[in-house]
Amino acid sequence: MSRKNWTDEKLLSRLINNKTDKSRWDNISVVRKRPSQELFAKCAELIKSNNPKIRKIGIDILAQLGLPPRPFLKDTLKIYFDLIEVETAPDVLMSLLYSIGHNNDKLDNEQIEKICSFIDSENSWVKEGLVSALLGIDNLNAIETLIKLSSDKLSHIRNWATFGLGTQIERNNTNIREALWERVNDKHQETKLEAIVGLAKRKDKRVNDIIKREIIGGEYGTLLFEAIIETQDKEFLPLLKQNLKTIKGDKTINPEWEKDLKNCIDELTKRTNERRTTA
Numbered sequence: 001m002s003r004k005n006w007t008d009e010k011l012l013s014r015l016i017n018n019k020t021d022k023s024r025w026d027n028i029s030v031v032r033k034r035p036s037q038e039l040f041a042k043c044a045e046l047i048k049s050n051n052p053k054i055r056k057i058g059i060d061i062l063a064q065l066g067l068p069p070r071p072f073l074k075d076t077l078k079i080y081f082d083l084i085e086v087e088t089a090p091d092v093l094m095s096l097l098y099s100i101g102h103n104n105d106k107l108d109n110e111q112i113e114k115i116c117s118f119i120d121s122e123n124s125w126v127k128e129g130l131v132s133a134l135l136g137i138d139n140l141n142a143i144e145t146l147i148k149l150s151s152d153k154l155s156h157i158r159n160w161a162t163f164g165l166g167t168q169i170e171r172n173n174t175n176i177r178e179a180l181w182e183r184v185n186d187k188h189q190e191t192k193l194e195a196i197v198g199l200a201k202r203k204d205k206r207v208n209d210i211i212k213r214e215i216i217g218g219e220y221g222t223l224l225f226e227a228i229i230e231t232q233d234k235e236f237l238p239l240l241k242q243n244l245k246t247i248k249g250d251k252t253i254n255p256e257w258e259k260d261l262k263n264c265i266d267e268l269t270k271r272t273n274e275r276r277t278t279a
Contacts, residue, residue, distance in 0.1 A: 003023075003026065003027060003030050004030055006030070008031060008034060008036075008038075008039055008042070011027050011030060011031050012031070012042065012046075012057070014027055015027050015028065015031075015057045016046075016053075016054060016057065028057075028060055028061055031061050031065075032061055032063075032064045032065050032066070033066075035065050035066030035070075035071050035072070037072075039061075039065070040062070040065065040071075040072045040075070040076075042058075043057075043058040043061050043062050043065070044058065044062075044075075044079055045058070046058030046061075047059060047062075047079055047083060052089040052091060052092050055083075055087075055089075055092050055095075056091065056092055056095045059080070059083075059092070059095045059096055059099050060095055060099065062076045062079070062080075062099065063076075063095075063098070063099035063102045063103070064102055070103065073103055076103065077100070077103060077107075077111075080096055080099060080100055081111060081114065083096060084096055084097075084100075084114060084115075085114075090121075090123040090125045090126050091125055093118070093121075093123075093125070093126050093129060094125040094126060094128060094129035095129070096129065097115065097118070097126070097129025097130055097132060097133040098129050098132045098133070100115065100133045101129075101132035101133040101134070101135060104133060104134075104135075104136065104137055105136075107137065109139070109141075112137060112139050112141055112142055113141060115130065115133045115134065115142075115145075116130075116134070116141050116142060116144075116145040118130045119145050119148055119149070124154055124157070127149065127152065127154070127157050128156070128157060128160075130145070130149065131146070131149055131157060131160045131161050131164060132160070134146055134164060135160075135163075135164045135168050136164070136168045136169065137169075138169045138170070138171055143165070143169070143171065143175070143176065144175070146161045146164045146165050147161075147165065147175060147176070147179040149161035150162045150165060150179050150180075150182070150183060151179075151182065151183075155186075155187075155188035155191060158183065158186065158188060158191045159188060159190050159191040159194060162179075162180065162183050162186075162191050162194040162195050162198065163194045165179055165180060165198055166180055166194050166195060166197050166198020166199070166201065167194065167197060167198060167201070172202045176198075176202075177199060177202055177204050180195040180198040180199050180202075180204075181195070181199065181204075181206065181207075182195075183195035184196055184199070184207065184210045190223070193214075193220075193221075193223035193224055193227070194223065196210055196211060196214070196223070196224065196227045197223055197226050197227045197230065199227075200226075200227035200228070200230035200231050201227075201230050203230075203231070207227070207231075208231065208233060208235070211224065211227060211228060211231070211236065212236070212239065215228075215236065215239045215240065215243065216239065218243065221257065221260075222260055225260055225261070225263075225264040228240070228264055228268060229264060229267050229268055229271065232268070232271045232272060232275055233268075233272070234268070234269075234272040236268065237265065237268060237269065237272075240261065240264060240265050240268070241265060243261065244258070244261055244262065244265065247261075
């Protein structure tokens with residue numbers, strides 16, 4: 001019988017008693033589609049468990065229980081922020097912070113401040129959850145915390161924080177631009193490109209030379225195409241067209257990449273023409 005036909009009780013029993021996590025997210029995904037007061041109450045009880053594994057099950061189900069607007073969101077956030085005051089297990093804290101990140105549209109300043117207090121944690125799981133919790137929040141405290149995380153020693157933390165600063169918020173100020181600029185030479189490729197995109201979106205002309213460097217280097221992908229289009233600067237067209245000419249007939253080139261390059265040239269040409277028309 002498909003797990004979609006299992007009762008809530010059977011799914012929760014499997015989640016609690018299975019010795020491995022092999023089917024964990026499959027089971028959680030099914031349960032999340034069955035919002036009810038009874039299921040909410042059961043998850044709330046799981047979160048009170050002395051067993052970290054069981055607490056995480058309740059937390060992860062409530063994170064996306066029902067479609068937005070989630071029917072138990074207010075009560076869920078209260079449970080999360082009550083627990084975050086006393087929780088010490090790093091993996092549970094990560095689940096909590098991730099789950100808050102799924103529901104962070106209307107957090108108040110006190111809640112944001114509580115999340116940001118985890119910036120002092122040295123645990124990589126907690127820091128990963130912290131980045132997730134802050135993505136998309138246009139709040140100075142949240143932004144300052146992401147700026148600090150964008151220089152973390154762990155590349156996946158830097159990458160996600162840089163993405164949060166560059167793409168997930170519209171705010172444009174000196175602190176954000178300088179934090180992004182600090183990452184344009186990052187040894188982690190995706191972090192570097194996220195920083196470039198963020199600066200291009202903010203029309204920071206300093207990034208043009210960095211973009212040229214990446215184009216000439218030849219090892220670039222869709223994120224750089226996004227940055228180039230954001231600049232709306234026609235100076236990149238000759239370089240892009242030369243690259244397209246160079247790879248013509250090269251069977252080692254991924255056809256999708258070549259297609260993206262052509263689309264980038266077409267879109268940039270269109271935007272620069274529109275600018276000239278409206279100038």
